[in-house]
Amino acid sequence: MLRSIINRLLGMIVVMAIVVTIVFVIVRVTPGDPAAVMLGPEATAADIAALRTKLGLDGSILEQFGHYVLGVVQGDFGQSIFLNQPVTEALAQRAEPTFFLTIFSLLIATVIALPVGILSAYWRGSIFDQAATTVAMFAASVPSFWLGLLLMQFFAVKLGWFNTSGYGGPGASLSERLNHLVLPALALGLVSSALITRFTRASMLDVLNDDYVRTARSKGMSEWRVVLKHAFKNALIPILTVLGLTAALLISGAVVTETVFGLPGVGNLVVSAVLRRDYPVIQGALLVIAGLYVLVNFGIDMLYLLVDPRVRY
């Protein structure tokens, strides 16, 4: 077990090193001088030179890379050009809405998808199964931002049940914050539930006909005990994998959904950074989100070790 954890940890470090390299390279593929691009056509040569120095673009590419890696290792992602604050600070200030949006969406997606996927597999070929499969495929085809706009129009504008946008003021209560999060989380959760439903159904179908399930039935166990205790537990590994993948999908969806609902999260920050060509913010956000994804998947791999003792890395 310890060996598996160490192996997986080493793999994670290598992947993170490559992630840092990719993030560094992305800004370097900008045609022309990144400092000139960031400052726009009206910048003077002196402004550009000052920004080049500030961003560490003066040295050779290897020096720049060394400088960048050193900063990242120390948790320093540079300075935002337009916000005039450290990137880590800007990201930290906007982490809360994105975190809760992702968690609530995943919760909504899981609460819908697990029972629907299990029942769909159990009643394979039934009207319920066909309806669930069709709805899941339909949900996977809907752009989350469009669904968000429709939900906003109906539940916020027409019915007035929820706030249309924002996250409440600095001293907003918990219930106000939740009110702001319901619709974006619903939009993202519904779209993401499609993938989890399909995987849960497929994983359950795989195990429902296995010998141990038949044995459990022949021992006279109640049907739901067989399904939930024996079959579902064994279908968990692929389901965990897809939950990890969905976390990444949710972050992607959050970028667009936050913009629709004016949530002041990391996604919104990235979009405004792109529009203002604030590269240090884009790089910082990419690094943090990719890092989180790698960590989440590492966590899921560790869960495998707990769920299935046969798993080794």
Next chain:
Amino acid sequence: MAAISTPLQSEPGLLSRLITRRTSLLGLIVLAIVALAAILAPVIAPYAPTKLSIANRLHAPSLQFLFGTDDLGRDVFTRMLYAARVSLSVGFAVVVLASVIGIVLGLTSGFFRKADAPVSRVIDAMMAFPDILLAIALVAALGASATNVVIALGIVYAPRLARVVRASTLVIRELPYVEAARALGVPTPVILVRHVLRNVTSPLLVQGTFIFANAILAEAGLSFLGVGISPDIPTWGTMISVGRQYMDQAPWIMMIPGGAIVITVLSLQLVGDGLRDLLDPRLAKDI
């Protein structure tokens, strides 16, 4: 010659098997209609896509304007047709680019043992970035244009195809006919193209269809955010972005392009599901 004639012979078989499935047939018909509408846009469209008519702004759907008009009096039906051209061609170009990169990476990593670990780690690292986020960053770096959106999304989706190609290559590499070809001294590039690549086309085709669907969704997302294709060019994403400001007065401006995205992506998924069941039953697993 044999290498060329075999796929040509098998193609009609695949299509005829695909159309026996009701859902796949429905998907194919809808896709054909959307593609035809996109190709024939200059012929079918009653107006020019950029023709402004302030007198007709926010006109509800009618016989004169089938899908109504937008905030600048432009015909939504006309813009829908032109936007379909952009969405479909961006989606298709992304699949082609992602396939080229994915094939090179997947074959290298699956066939050459020494290259496997480094290339696989690069693929893992690329897949750590959420697709829209990486695409946004790449477009920000390269500059916003249709070509750069294709490049960005091609790079974003290539690792998924690379994984599919690698997995198949690992299996094919060990098969007797590849060993025989090696023993006969057939050069490696020839083995790769003639024996390995030809046998990974099925899973590639299945994944390519799903990537086509994802690329359409992603391009719409980028355009909606205003970080993709220039807002002057009609795309389904930019049309929704404009329409959101008039959701109360003119809901058709955002409803219709959104509906078009759903229908097109759903059709691609139906075709993809059909292809997967036919070509790759191991992957199908009733998903």
